[in-house]
Amino acid sequence: MATGRTHRPATRSRGIPEATVARLPLYLRALTALSERSVPTVSSEELAVAAGVNSAKLRKDFSYLGSYGTRGVGYDVEYLVYQISRELGLTQDWPVVIVGIGNLGAALANYGGFASRGFRVAALIDADPEMAGKPVAGMPVQHTDELERIISDNGVSIGVIATPAGGAQQVCERLVAAGVTSILNFAPTVLTVPDGVDVRKVDLSIELQILAFHEQRKAGEEAAAAAEAGAPPPVRATGATRKGPDGDVPAVMPA
Amino acid sequence: MATGRTHRPATRSRGIPEATVARLPLYLRALTALSERSVPTVSSEELAVAAGVNSAKLRKDFSYLGSYGTRGVGYDVEYLVYQISRELGLTQDWPVVIVGIGNLGAALANYGGFASRGFRVAALIDADPEMAGKPVAGMPVQHTDELERIISDNGVSIGVIATPAGGAQQVCERLVAAGVTSILNFAPTVLTVPDGVDVRKVDLSIELQILAFHEQRKAGEEAAAAAEAGAPPPVRATGATRKGPDGDVPAVMPA
DNA sequence: ACCTGTGAAAAAATTCACAGCC
DNA sequence: GGCTGTGAATTTTTTCACAGGT
Structure with missing residues (x-):
């Protein structure tokens, strides 16, 4: 059993880019918050800030769903909540x-x-x-x-x-x-x-590891070449072989 | 307080693409599993399957870190575990x-x-x-x-x-x-x-919403135009306006 | 005056395909 | 014969910038 591939090949469903689909829940959350505060309309710029993206991206994303805004005005919050919910399939249970x-x-x-x-x-x-x-x-x-x-x-x-x-x-x-x-x-x-x-x-733990990567980089900006002692990117042993799971492989993580 | 932007602008740290950084933890996990089974070497194809990506992507990703493999052979598991750990900043506490x-x-x-x-x-x-x-x-x-x-x-x-x-x-x-x-x-x-x-x-809940989107699409392949009664993509009322948070906006989600 | 919607440009990510080495 | 490393090609995503509507 369980023969097929792992993961689907990121199909561009119904012409809506995958990257856009992944952001729709973000917009929906921001819109729901506005809706709860009875805000009637919102501009792409405001909504973008609330959702943590930039407004050009947001407008482009919405353009894949249809023309749901009004030029010079913005988007009707309730209407957009409904449209995105429907698009995401959240109007059903x-x-x-x-x-x-x-x-x-x-x-x-x-x-x-x-x-x-x-x-x-x-x-x-x-x-x-x-x-x-x-x-x-x-x-x-x-x-x-x-x-x-x-x-x-x-x-x-x-x-x-x-x-x-x-x-x-x-x-x-x-x-x-x-x-x-x-x-x-x-x-x-x-x-x-x-x-x-x-x-x-x-x-x-993956997100935490990604944070560690960036955190290390920040720290490295000051500490700089202190640890790596002037050697360029790869630390790999200069000319010598380094095969076995023993030998000069530096002591690995806690394990 | 808290004035700055939201999120950082996805800086390409040290020349390693952000998309690659995001996959390093995946590779590390797969490699750790191999290491625990004392597997000495692994090919890009095998490791790719274990990590759930394709091998071309994996090789390209590794190429940003350096040349850590051996042609005709594959990658030394322990060595790669160390290199990725180091790159991610996980060799420190x-x-x-x-x-x-x-x-x-x-x-x-x-x-x-x-x-x-x-x-x-x-x-x-x-x-x-x-x-x-x-x-x-x-x-x-x-x-x-x-x-x-x-x-x-x-x-x-x-x-x-x-x-x-x-x-x-x-x-x-x-x-x-x-x-x-x-x-x-x-x-x-x-x-x-x-x-x-x-x-x-x-x-x-975001991932769940993305799943719902795809799930709906699968269901829609059979049910097809049953619900949308033949109308093309946007359901928007044909010519009429649809402004207020009242009116013809269809009944919204559970709320 | 303001704001959307979108072509076009740019950037990033992925995939191809093969030279080069073991 | 097998597998890596990587330029080049392709696809996807992001950003720009402005025409067009309110």
Whole structure:
């Protein structure tokens, strides 16, 4: 099982660029906030600031959806909220299951951002029999044995995996076999899925690593060549070989 | 306070493209797994599969770091682990603080992926006096009053914000004022920071919304023009105006 | 006077395809 | 024969800048 490629090839769905799709939730969030403050209209510049992008990009993004603004005025907040919601498919109700109710799974179950955007947590599933029946976020945790039945009874097409890395692929396969076609993966593993199944991943430590990269660079601007002792970019041993997993490979991370 | 731009302008640090930096943690994870299985060398193709990318991209990415492979053979796993770790700044120890110890904060505190990659959780901070002293992940939660002292005592330069959206900006400003220059934001808000401070965000619901978009598209392939009754892309009322937040704007989401 | 929508230009990222080395 | 490293080609994304509408 699970033969197909990993990840889909970033298809440009319905002509809306993937990069734009990825920003629509950002705009939606900013617009929802404006809507709650009963702001009737907003300019591309204002909305761009609120969403943390620049206005040219925002206007270009919106241009893929249609002409929803009014020149000289801006965008009608309510109307735009609706259009983006519709485009994202959030005007319908998506039942999701969360598999793996550890700290993270519980956090997700309690996370308001799901419920408020068309996602309904249909069930919480965990492999630990101890967890079964325990209420999390006002909902009893169910055992993995029930997985297939739950998926099918609730017409679930989106699954969230928050298990340890080890169990993720197996859970993924069961979800897919039961009919799930979109998976949000929080486990730090690459999932292999058949064609036609979407996987998106969130790795909590990846963003931190990217920050460390930039942080190091900031520090390096002062400390400069102190550590690297004047040698150009690659530290690689000057002429000597450096093959084996032993030898002169410098002491690696904590491990 | 907090005057500067939002987000940094995606600087191409030291000539390594941002897109490449974002994938280095992926490669590192795959390599670490190989290393644990004592695999000595790996080809770009094998590693690409393990990391979930294609091999041309991987080779191009590595080419920015230097020539760390051997033609006809592949890459030395240990050596590459070290090189990528070094490039990402993970050979040094980064003390981080986590602010906001709710479900998510606790999940982060317990998340092994931090500790195993050069990040050390120096403190857990929460605004709730009830939480103070409670142990989470084997560590007593400290009160927000201590924030500045903790940052300074531990030389913390990376902060993780896992508070509700409302408190995030204020926490952010205190972190920055205390000397933090990189922030990982889990709160669903755009943070405004001065120049020179990096912010990266993880929004748990954004990925889900992107999945919904694709999921809807899959469903739409069969259901097709059933809902949209043959009209081309924009549904906008044919000629009539559609201004006010009332009128013919179709009933909006759950809200 | 203001602001959108968008062609066109520029920049960035990805993919191709193959020379060069093991 | 196998695999890396990389210029060149291609595609995608971002940015510019302004025509056109309110």
